[in-house]
Amino acid sequence: MQNVRAIFISDVHLGTRGCQADRLLDFLRHYESEYLYLVGDIVDFWAMKRSIHWSPTQNTVIQKVLRRARKGCQVIFVPGNHDEALREYSGIAFGDIQLINEVEHTTADGRRFLLLHGDEFDQVTRYHKWVAVLGDIAYNTLVWINTYLSRLRRRLGRPGYWSLAGYAKRKVKSAVSFIFDFEDSVIHAVRERGVDGVICGHIHAAAIKDIDGITYVNCGDWVDSCTGIIEHMDGRLELVEWIGHAIPRALPGPEPETDANEEQAAPLPAAASVES
Numbered sequence: 001m002q003n004v005r006a007i008f009i010s011d012v013h014l015g016t017r018g019c020q021a022d023r024l025l026d027f028l029r030h031y032e033s034e035y036l037y038l039v040g041d042i043v044d045f046w047a048m049k050r051s052i053h054w055s056p057t058q059n060t061v062i063q064k065v066l067r068r069a070r071k072g073c074q075v076i077f078v079p080g081n082h083d084e085a086l087r088e089y090s091g092i093a094f095g096d097i098q099l100i101n102e103v104e105h106t107t108a109d110g111r112r113f114l115l116l117h118g119d120e121f122d123q124v125t126r127y128h129k130w131v132a133v134l135g136d137i138a139y140n141t142l143v144w145i146n147t148y149l150s151r152l153r154r155r156l157g158r159p160g161y162w163s164l165a166g167y168a169k170r171k172v173k174s175a176v177s178f179i180f181d182f183e184d185s186v187i188h189a190v191r192e193r194g195v196d197g198v199i200c201g202h203i204h205a206a207a208i209k210d211i212d213g214i215t216y217v218n219c220g221d222w223v224d225s226c227t228g229i230i231e232h233m234d235g236r237l238e239l240v241e242w243i244g245h246a247i248p249r250a251l252p253g254p255e256p257e258t259d260a261n262e263e264q265a266a267p268l269p270a271a272a273s274v275e276s
């Protein structure tokens with residue numbers, strides 16, 4: 001168990017088959033914190049309208065969070081678009097969990113971060129909801145196919161975990177430009193608020209990077225990338241990719257995704273294949 005100052009997670013999508021509750025639980029067991037921020041799309045009420053997949057492990061996740069809150073960890077829940085019904089209750093606390101649509105967090109080294117889920121900066125969900133619904137179904141299908149692929153990989157003795165949805169997202173150019181558009185509009189909006197940075201989620205693409213003097217942090221997700229952000233006691237933020245232990249990462253730099261590395265990654269990229 002490692003003591004950290006804060007944990008930031010988003011896009012857990014409890015209630016869906018894609019939710020990797022076991023990995024999240026393992027991650028939570030590894031870190032003890034003073035603050036736990038749930039940055040939206042924690043419970044997927046949207047997908048649950050179609051079908052509900054609620055496993056005992058998903059229950060354990062909820063119990064673990066409630067237990068932390070009871071034991072003095074400050075748990076703050078910023079709702080997302082998949083749990084937007086909760087947005088009406090912004091400002092109130094249920095149990096020991098604070099519900100709030102936008103909140104500021106000051107790191108130990110004094111940097112002010114605005115926390116929001118981020119769907120308001122996603123032009124697709126905002127103006128073309130039906131595209132988002134189709135994308136959502138396509139994405140869930142990819143995640144679903146991936147569970148069979150993982151089984152096949154295991155049978156073939158291939159080590160590690162490989163994400164088809166993650167692979168598709170990296171490969172599809174429009175998805176890449178979508179991510180840049182999203183980041184740009186978040187940064188643009190946050191600059192006017194006079195904060196040092198922003199911590200969001202929504203696009204399932206974890207990141208910590210400086211964009212024109214603003215620190216852009218995205219918590220990632222627990223559907224295919226299994227990523228979260230931790231704040232160390234000295235205020236340093238770290239992106240953690242969890243595969244039973246944290247994958248050691250290089251310091252954040254520019255996104256390496258260009259045409260140049262397209263061939264070398266195909267057909268089965270080994271990037272995520274770490275011995276576990």
Ligand SMILES: [Mn+2]
Pocket residue numbers: 040041080081082117119201202203
């Ligand atoms: Mn979202």
